[in-house]
Amino acid sequence: MTSPAGLPLPGEPSGLRERKKQRAQAELARVALERFAARGFDAVTVEEIADAADISRRTFFRYFPTKEDVLFARRREQTEVLRELLARQPGEGAWAAVRRALLALAEDHMVQRERVLREHALLAQTPSLLARDLEWDRRAQEALAAALEGGAARDAASRRRARLCAGALVGALRTVIEDWIASGAKGDLAKRGEEALDLLSPLAPKERAR
Amino acid sequence: MTSPAGLPLPGEPSGLRERKKQRAQAELARVALERFAARGFDAVTVEEIADAADISRRTFFRYFPTKEDVLFARRREQTEVLRELLARQPGEGAWAAVRRALLALAEDHMVQRERVLREHALLAQTPSLLARDLEWDRRAQEALAAALEGGAARDAASRRRARLCAGALVGALRTVIEDWIASGAKGDLAKRGEEALDLLSPLAPKERAR
DNA sequence: TAGCAAAGTGGCACTCGGTGTCAACAGGCA
DNA sequence: TGCCTGTTGACACCGAGTGCCACTTTGCTA
Numbered sequence: 001m002t003s004p005a006g007l008p009l010p011g012e013p014s015g016l017r018e019r020k021k022q023r024a025q026a027e028l029a030r031v032a033l034e035r036f037a038a039r040g041f042d043a044v045t046v047e048e049i050a051d052a053a054d055i056s057r058r059t060f061f062r063y064f065p066t067k068e069d070v071l072f073a074r075r076r077e078q079t080e081v082l083r084e085l086l087a088r089q090p091g092e093g094a095w096a097a098v099r100r101a102l103l104a105l106a107e108d109h110m111v112q113r114e115r116v117l118r119e120h121a122l123l124a125q126t127p128s129l130l131a132r133d134l135e136w137d138r139r140a141q142e143a144l145a146a147a148l149e150g151g152a153a154r155d156a157a158s159r160r161r162a163r164l165c166a167g168a169l170v171g172a173l174r175t176v177i178e179d180w181i182a183s184g185a186k187g188d189l190a191k192r193g194e195e196a197l198d199l200l201s202p203l204a205p206k207e208r209a210r
Numbered sequence: 211m212t213s214p215a216g217l218p219l220p221g222e223p224s225g226l227r228e229r230k231k232q233r234a235q236a237e238l239a240r241v242a243l244e245r246f247a248a249r250g251f252d253a254v255t256v257e258e259i260a261d262a263a264d265i266s267r268r269t270f271f272r273y274f275p276t277k278e279d280v281l282f283a284r285r286r287e288q289t290e291v292l293r294e295l296l297a298r299q300p301g302e303g304a305w306a307a308v309r310r311a312l313l314a315l316a317e318d319h320m321v322q323r324e325r326v327l328r329e330h331a332l333l334a335q336t337p338s339l340l341a342r343d344l345e346w347d348r349r350a351q352e353a354l355a356a357a358l359e360g361g362a363a364r365d366a367a368s369r370r371r372a373r374l375c376a377g378a379l380v381g382a383l384r385t386v387i388e389d390w391i392a393s394g395a396k397g398d399l400a401k402r403g404e405e406a407l408d409l410l411s412p413l414a415p416k417e418r419a420r
Numbered sequence: 421t422a423g424c425a426a427a428g429t430g431g432c433a434c435t436c437g438g439t440g441t442c443a444a445c446a447g448g449c450a
Numbered sequence: 451t452g453c454c455t456g457t458t459g460a461c462a463c464c465g466a467g468t469g470c471c472a473c474t475t476t477g478c479t480a
Contacts, residue, residue, distance in 0.1 A: 017427075017476060045465065056430045061467065131341035134348070138340075141381070163385045164406060171351070171381020172413075175373045196374060199413060203382075227447055227457080255436065266459045271438065 025063050025073075027053045032070045037118050041126040068132050071119065074112075075136040078105065082140055086147040094151025095204045098144055099197050102173065106193040109177065113185050120181050141170040152205035161205040168203055172196055235273050235283075237263045242280045247328050251336040278342050281329065284322075285346040288315065292350055296357040304361025305414045308354055309407050312383065316403040319387065323395050330391050351380040362415035371415040378413055382406055 031052045035044045046067050050060040064070045085101035092100075109116050123130045148162035176196050180189045241262045245254045256277050260270040274280045295311035302310075319326050333340045358372035386406050390399045 015477070021428085046467090047465085057466095058430055058432095058468090059428080062428080065467090067466065127345065128341075130348075131338075131345050134344040135337065135341050138344070145385075160385075160389050163389060164382045164409070167381035167383075167385035168378040168410065169381070171377035171379070172374045173377075175355075175370075175377035179370050179373065199374070200378065202412065203409060225448070231457090256438090257436085267437095268439090268459060268461095269457085272457080275438090277437065 021063075024053065024055055024059075028055065028060065028063060029070055029073055033118065033122075036071070036122055041122060041129060068129060071122070071129065072132065072136065074115070074119075075133070078108070079136060079139050079143065081105075081108075083143045086143055089147075089151075093207045094148050095201065095207065097151075098147055098169070098204075101147075102169070102197065103190055103193055106190040109180075110185075110189050117181065117185055120178075137170050137174060141166045144169055148205060151207050153208050158205045161203075165200070165203040165205060169197075169200055172200060231273075234263065234265055234269075238265065238270065238273060239280055239283055243328065243332075246281070246332055251332060251339060278339060281332070281339065282342065282346065284325070284329075285343070288318070289346060289349050289353065291315075291318075293353045296353055299357075299361075303417045304358050305411065305417065307361075308357055308379070308414075311357075312379070312407065313400055313403055316400040319390075320395075320399050327391065327395055347380050347384060351376045354379055358415060361417050363418050368415045371413075375410070375413040375415060379407075379410055382410060 028049060032044070032049045035049065035052070046060055047057050049070070050057045060070075082101055082105065085104060086097055089097040123133050145163045145166035148165055149159050152158040152162045173193065173196060176192050177189065180187060180192060238259060242254070242259045245259065245262070256270055257267050259280070260267045270280075292311055292315065295314060296307055299307040333343050355373045355376035358375055359369050362368040362372045383403065383406060386402050387399070390397060390402060
């Protein structure tokens with residue numbers, strides 16, 4: 001896809017250069033996750049990862065601002081997907097959109113089961129990674145809050161209510177995911193998610209007339 | 211307070227040594243918060259803090275495992291208080307205990323208003339600190355979950371429900387606090403907290419017969 | 421197709437957070 | 451007083467992250 005004038009858009013992959021970069025980043029992420037899982041996050045140095053991916057240490061830090069970030073590409077994508085799903089609400093209310101978006105994420109978790117399990121094991125044994133992960137929850141929460149605020153009345157109380165609801169949602173759904181993982185990730189996460197959403201639906205702010 | 215035999219208990223302040231340590235730690239925390247607030251967390255080095263408190267860099271790290279931890283003494287205490295409040299439930303149900311404990315924290319926030327504001331400003335501009343703070347939320351959440359699980363039926367579904375409730379509580383109440391701060395910390399946080407708790411009370415698991 | 425400007429890369433040196441080690445020291449106690 | 455033990459400070463070291471600069475690659479254009 002190009003802009004009307006045929007010029008490459010700023011943020012878009014353009015040519016060989018971009019493709020090489022993407023491949024290198026993917027390789028770094030792959031190598032890193034593999035080694036972290038095997039020996040723990042702290043025991044693996046950036047130098048080792050860079051060497052294994054045949055890239056200089058310096059360049060590693062051009063691709064990923066920190067060693068931790070090499071693990072969170074998936075969450076970043078997830079958050080973007082979430083934002084997109086929430087953005088286009090085809091006529092439905094805000095709560096319905098939120099529900100649909102979150103259930104889509106649940107499905108994604110089930111599809112990527114193996115990866116989710118491996119990453120979660122890593123988070124569980126590395127506090128700094130857990131902390132980073134919680135930061136991502138917060139961004140998801142902000143996206144949800146924005147969606148709910150958009151669909152609610154404009155007064156301060158309704159907006160506070162929307163944010164409260166988003167906070168409760170993220171907090172609750174995280175426990176749902178963790179319980180699902182704790183039970184071996186064998187059950188139907190989407191179903192558990194639906195139950196939780198039904199439980200939380202009374203918290204949603206009143207929808208604004210459309 | 212001493213043990214029955216009159217011996218100093220293991221974890222208790224015993225003599226001059228302990229008092230000096232306490233004073234030094236308090237001084238470090240004071241100096242650190244002051245400088246962080248003035249120039250930002252990253253712009254102040256551990257060496258500077260240690261020098262200002264007339265202590266060696268090495269000893270700083272004996273008092274606080276990381277530079278970040280020098281800021282979280284208050285949250286650690288809070289979490290301990292929370293745990294205590296939840297532990298002794300004088301005949302009341304788990305939800306009532308949770309409610310009482312959380313409202314006590316709200317009161318504390320109002321009393322320490324200035325400090326809360328200063329610390330929050332710091333968190334807001336330093337992602338790594340925010341992440342650490344969210345980790346503390348998680349510990350609070352675990353304490354709440356334990357209390358609610360203790361008061362609920364023993365089956366897996368009830369326990370999951372208790373954890374879900376704890377997650378929602380922490381997520382929601384964090385937004386309540388943030389909104390309170392965003393509005394200048396002028397309103398009655400305890401009242402806002404009560405409203406939120408009422409809203410969330412249907413999430414609490416059924417209480418086990420006592 | 422040659423050449424050029426810009427973007428990307430690697431090496432180097434440096435800062436800072438955090439840790440192991442060890443000798444010197446101070447507090448508590450007999 | 452003198453001993454024992456926990457605490458301290460100095461030093462060396464490691465790894466994450468960054469600024470800098472020379473060199474290479476890519477994409478474009480003459």
